[in-house]
Ligand SMILES: CC(=O)N[C@H]1[C@@H](OP(=O)(O)OP(=O)(O)OC[C@H]2O[C@@H](n3ccc(=O)[nH]c3=O)[C@H](O)[C@@H]2O)O[C@H](CO)[C@H](O)[C@@H]1O
């Protein structure tokens with residue numbers, strides 16, 4: 001149970017005296033990729049951080065990382081690989097609390113979790129439209145943060161379930177508001193981003209604007225920041241629904257709109273959201289988390 005979030009000492013980055021690590025360079029570093037946004041948020045790539053140092057700092061903060069994942073309908077089949085690979089790579093040594101939103105709690109596989117890690121099923125109704133499932137995530141996120149997570153956790157990540165971890169994902173990903181670069185668009189000109197382009201939608205982004213195209217599969221940060229994000233996206237989704245308009249990429253479009261005017265404080269590189277079918281590129285040194293190949297027509301309840 002979290003006791004006092006006003007005690008800011010909780011977030012101090014304390015390092016024990018005598019802890020040794022490589023001297024940071026002021027001149028060297030990654031030159032093949034941008035490692036900072038124009039608003040000075042780090043873009044996290046392999047080689048920009050020292051994992052042992054970050055683990056030492058964050059382990060002392062006694063953190064609980066809540067992790068929400070939706071597995072509705074046939075998507076329950078992705079849970080086993082998701083959970084088993086998370087237990088090998090995701091926040092190892094930290095308290096992790098998975099919340100699995102599903103219509104079939106009995107189908108959650110029995111995966112052995114390390115000590116300090118727990119899983120809570122949250123039963124939700126099934127839906128016969130996949131778009132409904134993905135966009136209702138914002139509302140459910142908002143509800144569970146407010147009713148539960150603020151009392152239990154320090155950070156939250158909301159992750160897609162049709163995914164697998166292949167490499168380490170640790171405290172380098174923690175921040176106030178965390179976004180991920182979509183692997184399909186991180187080298188694309190903004191005019192080609194699949195933003196919502198119809199002004200009637202609340203997710204509308206005009207030509208000439210936009211920083212990056214962020215993936216909807218990873219949203220993270222402090223509870224209060226992700227709460228505000230989810231609440232705003234839910235409001236915008238409701239306005240769209242009342243006008244019978246659905247943004248090009250559902251809640252991902254609304255997320256992109258939100259991050260354009262409310263910048264993330266940390267941006268995870270495409271190492272943190274790859275796609276299994278996509279060959280590794282030279283700037284991606286480690287694939288940490290990746291979308292598995294799925295037969296859309298077969299797994300989704302509707303086209
Ligand atoms: C890589 C990436 O950024 N993916 C985004 C993308 O396509 P995706 O193709 O990744 O969407 P998706 O089919 O994986 O749906 C997103 C998530 O909703 C859940 N789900 C969906 C359907 C279903 O029948 N049952 C179920 O549980 C499940 O947790 C899944 O991971 O666009 C979606 C919205 O259109 C979401 O923004 C996804 O996060």
Ligand SMILES: [Mn+2]
Nearest residue numbers: 160162217291
């Ligand atoms: Mn997905």
